[in-house]
Amino acid sequence: MLTDVYPWQQGIWASLNRLLHAERLPHAMLFAAPAGTGKRRLAEAFAARMLCQAPSIDAACGHCRGCELLMAGTHPDYYVLSPETDSDKASKVIKIDQARAVVSFASQTAQMQGYRVIIIDPADALNTSSANALLKTLEEPGQRCVFLLLTDQPTALLATIRSRCQLLPLSLPSEDDALSWLRPQLSAPAMAETLLGLARGAPLAALALSDSPWFVQRQPILDALLAVGSGTEQPLTAAGQFTKMDPIEQITAWQSLLDDAVQQGLASESPVRHSDLPSLQKLAEINAQSLLETLWQAVEARRLLDDTNVAAATILDNLWLHWARATRQGGHHVRG
Numbered sequence: 001m002l003t004d005v006y007p008w009q010q011g012i013w014a015s016l017n018r019l020l021h022a023e024r025l026p027h028a029m030l031f032a033a034p035a036g037t038g039k040r041r042l043a044e045a046f047a048a049r050m051l052c053q054a055p056s057i058d059a060a061c062g063h064c065r066g067c068e069l070l071m072a073g074t075h076p077d078y079y080v081l082s083p084e085t086d087s088d089k090a091s092k093v094i095k096i097d098q099a100r101a102v103v104s105f106a107s108q109t110a111q112m113q114g115y116r117v118i119i120i121d122p123a124d125a126l127n128t129s130s131a132n133a134l135l136k137t138l139e140e141p142g143q144r145c146v147f148l149l150l151t152d153q154p155t156a157l158l159a160t161i162r163s164r165c166q167l168l169p170l171s172l173p174s175e176d177d178a179l180s181w182l183r184p185q186l187s188a189p190a191m192a193e194t195l196l197g198l199a200r201g202a203p204l205a206a207l208a209l210s211d212s213p214w215f216v217q218r219q220p221i222l223d224a225l226l227a228v229g230s231g232t233e234q235p236l237t238a239a240g241q242f243t244k245m246d247p248i249e250q251i252t253a254w255q256s257l258l259d260d261a262v263q264q265g266l267a268s269e270s271p272v273r274h275s276d277l278p279s280l281q282k283l284a285e286i287n288a289q290s291l292l293e294t295l296w297q298a299v300e301a302r303r304l305l306d307d308t309n310v311a312a313a314t315i316l317d318n319l320w321l322h323w324a325r326a327t328r329q330g331g332h333h334v335r336g
Helices: 007-021 039-051 065-072 096-106 128-139 175-185 189-198 203-209 218-230 235-240 247-265 280-284 288-307 312-331
Strands: 028-032 078-081 116-120 145-151 166-169
Touching (some): 007 039, 028 039, 039 145, 096 116, 175 203, 189 203, 218 235, 218 247, 218 312, 247 280, 247 288, 288 312
Parallel strands (some): 028 166, 078 116, 116 145
8 A cells, every 4th residue: 555656657746745745735636547557556655645644755654553554454534435346246336325425434524633535446437326426525525635536537427526626637658668667577578568569558557468368378369360261270179279268358369469450451550569479460461351340240249248148158159150251251361
């Protein structure tokens, strides 16, 4: 909890501390940034700074009673509002009963005679009812009560929520800054550029991607796509190679590889994200319509996995069968 902010956040961190020192903090701030850029860490570090009883110039001390309670997860003046999680699955929305609990918390007096801090993450998980329940409290939260709202999608919030917050747009770090941080975190630093490109410039997302099954399995899936497309392997035989792989991870690999191939095939100015896979060029040589149709089928397959009770194996088998048909009709074979 009491961690330093990331290097690319130093500018906004300094600005937040200046507001705190001047006692000019907005009562509600909206941290808006792409996923994988560290906005939760920034919000938690600033919450720690506000709740610390013996802070340095710009950081929590880590040793006072307030810091000890915060690290133990028992600080009475700190509240995190997120979608509920049960043993089966996480909810996608923040419910009205949760919002009412925050309203009650915000109306109380600080038990440690300092700030009260409420983090809402992600703020776009507020549905209409829960958002409306928070409106008055967001506008008049009480003395030394600060809301920190986090979102990847600021436009997904109700306008009435956005209007009650000071927007803090957090941009992606520069490529040089992101790579300087990312390379030492990786067991294979040479993959940093590829990972950062696939993560669209978000360094934390790039780090998480380095261990994800779909990233590790990109080459075998690409090889299987090319083999089925050339007619040297049957689609269901190819599908059988990946039965132990998480279905969503497999479809994510399909979408990423096909999207990159489409961009290459159309001579797009978009950068090639799988630049470490030379054989992707063979995929890009396939008719663009076949690639686009299969990309759409992959998107539909993902929807079916999320929203229906159709067996995952059936969905994936059908995707491989579609790929075989798309590449063999109209002379669209993959060249060896």
